[in-house]
Amino acid sequence: MKKVFFFLSIVLTCSTSFIYAQQSEIVLVIDAGHGGNDPGHETLINGHSDEKTLNLKIANYFGSYVSKYLTNVRVIYTRTSDKTVSLDDRVEIANTANANYFISIHCNGNSRRSVRGTETHVHSLSIKKSVSLANKIEKQFSQRANRHSRGVKDKEDLTHSLQVLKYTQMTGVLVECGFITNTKEAKYLNSTYGQEIIASAIFRAFRGFIQEQHPTMNFVKPISETTASMDSSRGSFAIQIMSSKTAVDVKSSSFKRLKMDVTRKKLNTTSTYKYIYTVGNYSSISAAKLELSKIQKRGFRDAIIVRQ
Numbered sequence: 001m002k003k004v005f006f007f008l009s010i011v012l013t014c015s016t017s018f019i020y021a022q023q024s025e026i027v028l029v030i031d032a033g034h035g036g037n038d039p040g041h042e043t044l045i046n047g048h049s050d051e052k053t054l055n056l057k058i059a060n061y062f063g064s065y066v067s068k069y070l071t072n073v074r075v076i077y078t079r080t081s082d083k084t085v086s087l088d089d090r091v092e093i094a095n096t097a098n099a100n101y102f103i104s105i106h107c108n109g110n111s112r113r114s115v116r117g118t119e120t121h122v123h124s125l126s127i128k129k130s131v132s133l134a135n136k137i138e139k140q141f142s143q144r145a146n147r148h149s150r151g152v153k154d155k156e157d158l159t160h161s162l163q164v165l166k167y168t169q170m171t172g173v174l175v176e177c178g179f180i181t182n183t184k185e186a187k188y189l190n191s192t193y194g195q196e197i198i199a200s201a202i203f204r205a206f207r208g209f210i211q212e213q214h215p216t217m218n219f220v221k222p223i224s225e226t227t228a229s230m231d232s233s234r235g236s237f238a239i240q241i242m243s244s245k246t247a248v249d250v251k252s253s254s255f256k257r258l259k260m261d262v263t264r265k266k267l268n269t270t271s272t273y274k275y276i277y278t279v280g281n282y283s284s285i286s287a288a289k290l291e292l293s294k295i296q297k298r299g300f301r302d303a304i305i306v307r308q
Helices: 002-022 051-069 087-096 128-143 183-189 192-213 253-258 285-297
Strands: 026-032 073-077 101-108 118-121 149-153 171-179 237-244 262-266 275-282 304-307
Touching (some): 026 051, 026 087, 051 101, 051 192, 101 192, 118 128, 128 149, 128 192, 183 192, 237 285, 285 304
Parallel strands (some): 026 073, 026 101, 101 171, 118 149
């Protein structure tokens, strides 16, 4: 009996070790829908892009945010250029990688040009994790991106299954970022600003979701090597809390929870974001680091240390 117990203990110990080893990293597959000889929904507006191009741009922004702000997440793309990738290949890429999460990026279309809004699709509303992620994405679209949300849909709403959701073996969603057949929404989706905000909303939803699903894992990226390479002993440093396209009043109520004075600086840049907002004045990175975690806990999770 003791031998059996000892054997089971070894098996359980090995199994537990294997589980923890698997949790050292999660794998996210980002799928930019269509591509190559498959344009997806085609634009009706001169100067605008077809769906395949918008999908790729938003997917790349989303992936860049994950790589920049998160650690212990490996990103795999089904395509990074304008090439044809079959639905079977997309499924195989995700399944072969043993991915934890699959997010497919699309834009919608409708013969009625008045139809607008975002949607996030799951294979079935009975798949709780996928539904949870989808709800978070739609909440961010509504609150972060100020978009009209049409809610979470499944195969019953479509009256057919989506292959990339039906056959992938992990938590997965397909995101419809808006209608390129709606003039106002198409203009937004064709702007760098719109693409960045949509991608940011998906990123924030994904970050919040994985933090809930993997509470023992650390996803907060440490100070980057670029920041660490700055004079680590002395200098003048601040904490950048956000950036914006248009000027935001530094006395805005959204900054009150910081309980610190906020400085706004206009950048000489061609980027969409023209203004940055900083707090503090520190003589060393170590001093700034002490405040950084406090500021992130006050809701500014993307805050970073910058040289003044």
